[in-house]
Amino acid sequence: MAATATAALNRIRGSSLIDLIGLCLLALIVVWLLVQFFDDPTRFLSIAVIGVTNGAAYGLVALGYTLVYGILQLINFAHGDVFALSGLVASTIIVSVLGLDEESTVIVIVGGLLVTLAITAPVFAFVNAGIERVAYKPLRRAPRLAPLITAVGVSFIIQNVSLALYDVDYRSVPNFIPRTDAVAIGDVAIQWNKVAVILIVIPVLLVLTWFVRSTRQGKAMRAVSQDTDASAMMGIDVNRTISFTFVVAGALAAAAGLVYLLQFNMRYDTGFELGLIAFTAAVLGGIGNLTGAVLGAMVIGLVQAFNEGLDGAPGSDWTRSIVFGMLIAILVFRPQGILGERTPEGA
């Protein structure tokens, strides 16, 4: 007992030092950003706009990670690949089946995109729930690393399904949403396509938060995430609740795939890279926390944009290292994330 107490004491002492180092690092970055801001405010803000909108797109993917982690404490590696596959399928539907192009009228485009989502969301909700049923459910009582390892395997399988269906080429859709300025504040312009992303992500976040907080199913999800056995005793169908979480996450992945596709190219391995970014975002925001996931994603988007846009930053060659460096720094300095609550376990 004495040894445990000493260990705990050491941990507290150690952590205050670690916190101090973390704060110093953060302060340095903030100072550097302030210098950059006063150097050229217009440029700085334009880059920030790009960062926030990219981050919002990442946020949709991060929501899927955080939902599943919240309920199963499982990092669902396959989520990123489900996202990529759904985006690729959406590109086929938009380009080959519906034949939308830039000439189509606004109503046709909006209708077409909604039809696409109406197809991909249920399909990938079903796929995601199927993955859970086949690959994760049998391992629910196994040692904790077992489902994690399986998730890595599933991720590779899905990635190769994308590879088999779409080969190694990048897919994209025409620029449906004009790149013209929607809002201009001073010299800082925000284009329509960026506004559109925010207009999609914010409502999704609000609806999801409302759903998890207020509906019966949402309450069941929270109960299961807190204590599986107790919620089963209270009459909650645990299996159904978990399946349902994967259904929601799958539908979110499909929505994210569509949103991402409207902005960027995609190919079979987009999901791996983006999945890691999104997972980092979820951890940064406080894993299990919905608002935190979107917030974290925006921070990551900003970091990425500043790194690639500002003078004196390391540049895009180092983006991946910086994102993962952040991930490691968060886990070391503040494992509960921005909005998460402190648990001794996280450290």
Next chain:
Amino acid sequence: MVARLLERIKTDRSAQVATGLAVLAVVYPLIVETLRDLPVVGDFVPQTSSMVVMLVTTMMALGLNVVVGYAGLLDLGYVAFYAAGAYVAGWLASQQFGQVSFHVGSTVADGLSGIHVSMWLVFALAGVFTTVVGILIGLPTLRLRGDYLAIVTLGFGEIVPQFVRNADNIGGFDLTNGTFGIAPIDSLGVGGFVFRSQDNRDDLYYWTAIALLLFTVFCCVRLRDSRLGRAWVAIREDETAAAAMGVPLMRTKTWSYAIGAFFGGVAGAFLASYRAGAFPADFYFNFSIFLLCMVILGGMGSIWGVLAGGMILGYLNIEGLATIGSKVQEAGLDFDPTKYQFGIYGFIIVVMMLFRPTGLIPERRHKIELEEGLHDTPLYDVQHEGALTDRDPSDD
């Protein structure tokens, strides 16, 4: 000693199999041409050069097995140690640092610029260097819970390759030669004799690889039965109980990390010497998963299992899938299995985890652990701050 060994070979069936395999392994380069001439199966017999790579990747898998199998820590960034080992070889045995000319027992010509340390010494130095890297990575991160640890190691596994790719201009200093990698790296040699292609280079490297693998197996067996090895198993099975019995968690975990890294570093340096270069394109996330797949296929914690798993997957990776692919295409089917190799490995991982989580050759203890469903309950419960986990003893 010899008499006891002979006695055991006479009586013990598995000792007979092991001896047979060992003899076969040693004479392999001498009989490979005969084997490859065999009808039907001959095409599937790996060349000596493939065998060298298979043996060394198996050695890495054994190193990963120390971390994943023995201590139960999921490491998804093992490729970082491979890269570290390979680049140590690049730094200490090539013309990368042409500014200086520094020779220690090297086999290359005396006047050659760059640092040239004897390759044998480089193996040791690479091992030591990656051990230090492993400790440095481990210290801040091993406090984390299993799945967070996996993610952090994955992060390091991504950072290290990007670092070597970009570190050709650090304040004007060329550390890694960027995307081109460092080449040529010196060959092995004994005294004045260098392993050159005209002198059966592949065969000589093959026997060196066998020696390294045997050394690794020996270390793994000894570690497994040591005090440290038993501490790892204790932590893997129940961290709380292990801590209560006086096992120092951090130190023990860090050791597993460091020792796992050591083998990765030595193997990396060897492979760099064999391929005569350290190329950043080799160091990518998929390779870590490939090694993990070897461990899982063979059986986590099981030395003989990982040997088998490593050789099987190593063979598929370097020759087998291509051979199968050409056979399939000869049969008129348009399917290229090498394109989907990682899908195949992913499939193997999932199938093994679902249907035979103990692997092809299960380790006895691990089998009991998995079959009786031992819970990997951490020291604290996630949801209840500060509370020690209230586990139901009947669960265990």
